[in-house]
Amino acid sequence: MSVTFETIKQFFSEDEWFFVEVEDRDVLMLRMNHWGENGRFSCQAEYNEDQHIFYFYSYFPINVPEEKQMKMAEFLTRANYGMRIGNFEMDYEDGEVRFRTSIDFEGQELSYVLVSNHVYPNVWMLDRYLPGLFAVVYGDASPVEILETIEE
Secondary structure (H helix, E strand, C coil): CCHHHHHHHHHHHHCCCCEEEECCCCCEEEEEEEECCCCEEEEEEEEECCCCEEEEEEECCCCCCHHHHHHHHHHHHHHHCCCCCCEEEECCCCCCEEEEEEEECCCCCCCHHHHHHHHHHHHHHHHHHHHHHHHHHHCCCCHHHHHHHHCC
8 A cells, every 4th residue: 555545544534534445456545425514425535556646526415317417517617617626527427426626746745734635625615516516406597596696
């Protein structure tokens, strides 16, 4: 196990996140849940040793039905515009929506602070937009109207 992955695990342990380590051939992974102000959602930390990239994902708790995917795509595109850290993405195959942050730290050491500065903006963004994501799936308002309530 790499020193970098141990740093990632140490961050989550010391910050009192309960996680499960998942074995995968290509990346080292941790899965966990986060409870924000607007709801609970799952998260995944991935470390690609070969590329020296740390990814963190927060997942919208439901898959978007096919009939709402175009509306969600507009919502996510509008939300992503101007976002400084991370982005939303949607899988058109199954309707999965997630927020992704990543950091390429080749030639550098991954520190506790870098992990924290990578993870917390991610979960804060998904939590901030969570009511809007649900409104897209279950409501009738337009993506513009929904975003106005979040970004005011």
